[in-house]
Amino acid sequence: MEFNGAYLMVLLLAFNIVGSTHASDPDIISDFVLPPGQNPANVDGNFFTFTGLRQVGSNNLTWQSNVKVTKASMAEFPALTGLSVSMAVLQFPAGGVNPPHTHPRASELLYLMSGSLEVGVVDTTGKLFTQSLYAGDLFVFPAGLVHFQLNKDYKNIAFAVSGFGSANAGTVSLPSTLFTSGITSDVLAKSFKTDAKTIEMLKASLKA
Template sequence: MAILVAFSSVGVIYASDPDILTDFVVPAGQNPLNLTGNFFTFTGFRDVGNNNLTGQTAVKVTKAVAAEFPALNGLGVSMAVLQFPVGGLNPPHTHPRASELLYLVDGTLLVGVVDTTGKLFTQTLISGDLFVFPKGLLHYQLNTDAAFEALAVSAFGSANAGTVSVPSTLFTTGIPDDVLAKSFNTNTQTIELLKAGLKSP
């Protein structure tokens, strides 16, 4: 019994970004004495929402993760702003290192998440709604409004949540056609048709 308790506590310890032993992580080569408030400031969201997405189909994602905002290193948080054109889809994907908390600022979104038993949970969100996507679970968002764009803000429990997009991961990363055909109980010609038009991740 003690072994089971020990193993379960190890899983809890490593369930998020590792803890740091300092107040924050100073980038290599920088003197902490020379840091200013600029280090803790991200300005990449200033023009978000001012874009006209008319005629576009792709969701525009602006991220503030450790790569773009080094002050987040070791802090276990990050954010993204998602701009959905009319009919815009954020295709099925997962975040292997973090749960996602999505706040819908404007518009409407149909969201869905699939648990490990294969059950799909869907909800239509309106402005002001909040939806959580548990870590590692497959999920998507779709702007079903025929006239208006949607704007959402996502918070993540990791400085680098990662994104694994199902369509592009399956069909543009070099998995052999015969493996995909057998997996989907189809033929390689159908797989080639599915690959057409997809971009590499």
Template sequence: MIMLLAVNIVGLTHASDPDILSDFVLPPGQNPANVDGNFFTFTGFRQVGSNNLTWQSNVKVTKASMAEFPALTGLGVSMALLQFPAGGVNPPHTHPRASELLYLLSGSLVVGVVDTTGKLFTQTLYGGDLFVFPKGLLHFQLNNDYKKQAFAISGFGSANAGTVSLPSALFTSGITSDVLAKSFKTDTKTIEMLKAALKA
């Protein structure tokens, strides 16, 4: 029994996207004879950046994960293109299934990651810089230039990295206000104001 438990724990600590036993995975019902180069092509980034975001908006994320690009299923990789309006922020969040490697294409970003001891690591990035966010750790990005947009591309070590946005997870998920008030050492009125602001 103890040996079985130990094997399961080791398996969980090394969990990642499972290896596939074929060259690639087709959606259910698709005939392999009908597969051509289109299956391996994603065109969803073509129009990114053609619109100007206003400073009031947050980051616009265009994903290329297995949901948008089925050819990635089982391959353990995905990407996202991030468009930051002037002054825009990608709020604190985590990716529970993958590390993220962010490459800043243009502009500048202040980025930060918090480790499991609560230590914050920050850096200001400029076009051409890379920053890595380890799997599961809380992180954010901020365009603190209030005149120019910034563009970045992120690569993930999973076809479905997942995203848990802390503001949404805490204040719009249904956690009761009394639990949050006690957790943040404040009153329920303050928590209700935060919940209302995030729902608007």
């Protein structure tokens, strides 16, 4: 699938509005922020251009492979620094899941471009809100809350675009954070009311 340029232009404009109205990044006191050492006199249109999404959708995803996330945050697109906006394109293979995670510095507005997704978000009381999304639907994940996306279609891929109200929303993946960050098996076993052997098996499976 190739993405329609007009679609992305409209989405970028919408995400800019979201970022401007509810910015979580510190305000800047200049029009934009240049990387250290860059001469303002040398800035041209290339500085404000990101071409990293040109090949999105052109690769083949295998069944139940990892979800492919192509980011356009300040790390990949320095012109976003201080502008409180970024985006990502998510490509879900058939049966693919984006595991439970959080974005500590921004809310996420997801637009499903094709296919279908099951999504869910958990609030601070532990209540789970789920929804089935279809092409053209929007879903918002409030900043800091645990959420996930699942492509339950085992025949077709799904494509989505997410906008964030931060140039660096950050991502904390729960499985990898809990089981590959170095937290001891003893702590995890007691926390999950299981045994250390089970925890070690989980750690091994995530590192494979």
